[in-house]
Amino acid sequence: MKRNRVLFVDFDYFYAQVEEVLNPSLRGKPVAVCVFSGRTEDSGAVATSNYEARRLGIKAGIPIVKAKKISNEVVLLPMRKELYKTISDRIMEYLSTVGTIEVASIDEAYVDIGEKDVEESLSMAREIKRKIFEKEKLKVSVGVATNKVFAKVACEMGKPDGLVVLDEKQEEDLRTNVKVGDIPGIGPVLEEKLKGIGVIKLSDVLEHEASLRRAVGQAKAEYLISLANGTYNDPVTPRHRKHQGRYVTLKRNTRDPEEIKPFLYRAIDETFAKAQGSLPMEIHVVAIMEDIDIVSRSRTFRHPINKEEAYKVCYDLLLTILKEDKRKVRRVGATLGKLKRVDGSLDQFFDFKID
Known part of the structure; x- marks a missing residue:
């Protein structure tokens, strides 16, 4: 079909x-x-x-x-x-000839291959693996499904050098039995929160919708619910990088926000400098913890904000991270997203406020 x-x-x-x-x-x-x-x-x-x-x-x-x-x-x-990026760019360029491509990271991509049955999908995936190995001598794993999340789960099932194409029955089985910890975007901390409300498998979310929203927030809850009930349909969207980020290593691992603050502000300063006059409508604070796990929190705005506002927002996000996670921080960073070019003369007169 x-x-x-x-x-x-x-x-x-x-x-x-x-x-x-x-x-x-x-x-x-x-x-x-x-x-x-x-x-x-x-x-x-x-x-x-x-x-x-x-x-x-x-x-x-x-x-x-x-x-x-x-x-x-x-x-x-x-x-x-830079070497890895050059090779990645060549592979992404090839994948863009196969279908609509969404670059997820330097070594991951989603490709919308249109309407295909299982056999056609399998044939196309095999050809992709063959071509990449022929061009770059690199082995890749490929997963195919009817949505991005299950395609990534399928890929994980086959690694390394794997190829997994899910049919309708296998996708239904995933919706019923896959563990929430195996779902992209659900890290160890969130997985423990979900276990605390009785959500172990993806299908469990449909029995705990109210407590799910309280535990993980509206956006993450809707994400899990849509996966469980089969309505998830986030499209493959070509991405043009519209963000800047910088990370700084602390002198020692610590939980003291005052000790972390100057390093966070340095990251903000350098990130705004890299943005070359563009202002963000989205900010992420990223903490690399003592065990190298990554924790991030973000805020979005209806208007671009300037650097002084960013200091306050980022410090508040850092405090949220420290409140919710008891580990020490090793590195801290800030990423500016949804950058908008703002004329310098106007910026002298308008101080963009946070909504």
Whole structure:
């Protein structure tokens, strides 16, 4: 049966796989690509690792010091972001010839492939995997379903180097049995909140709608409910990056907001400078916690806001993070979204207020 289908492509352990392609002697060895923070020689965290390293317990997010303790054979490489971006751009350019593409990150993309049956979808996905390997010598995993979320879940089911196309019965089974923790956008903290109200599987949300809204808010509740009842239909939307962000490493891990504040303000200053006169209608504060988990909170506005207003909003969002999460903060950042160009002369006369 032909239905509109979405294909999700994940470039398996992308950074580490690129390094293996460029240096084949790394194949078969545990490899981790790292972000070095600069505090000390070994300060920083693993950004991604190959499957040999993962089998040892060296996974994304763990400190470099811990990776070294786990294995003295692991090859630790510095991140080469511009190189990875160049390769990513080439793959995304190819995917854009297949269908409407929404770039989710440097190594993930959704592609709307139109009305296809399962066999046609399978054939198309196989061709995509073949072409990417032919062009870049990189293996990717592909998931196909009738919506973006289930396509991503399908992709996770098949990794690494996998290919999973969900038929109608399998999607129905997902709506009934998939654990909420396996749903994109539901992190460990939110998963624990959901468990607290009796929501373990996706289908459980339909029995706890009122408590769900109280626990996770209206937007997240509607997201889960629409997935559970089969009405979720967020389209694949071409994205043009309209945001700027900056992250700063603290001198030490802490929960003291006054100690974090100057680092947050520095991130805001540098982010506004990168925006080159554009002002945001959306702000995110991102905290990288002591265990490298990421927590963020955001606000949106009806009008662009200036930097002075951003200081206040971001500090309030930081306080919210610290109130809801008891871990210490390692890095802090600010991201400006929905940037609008505002004429400098007008900005002298109008101070945009927060709604």
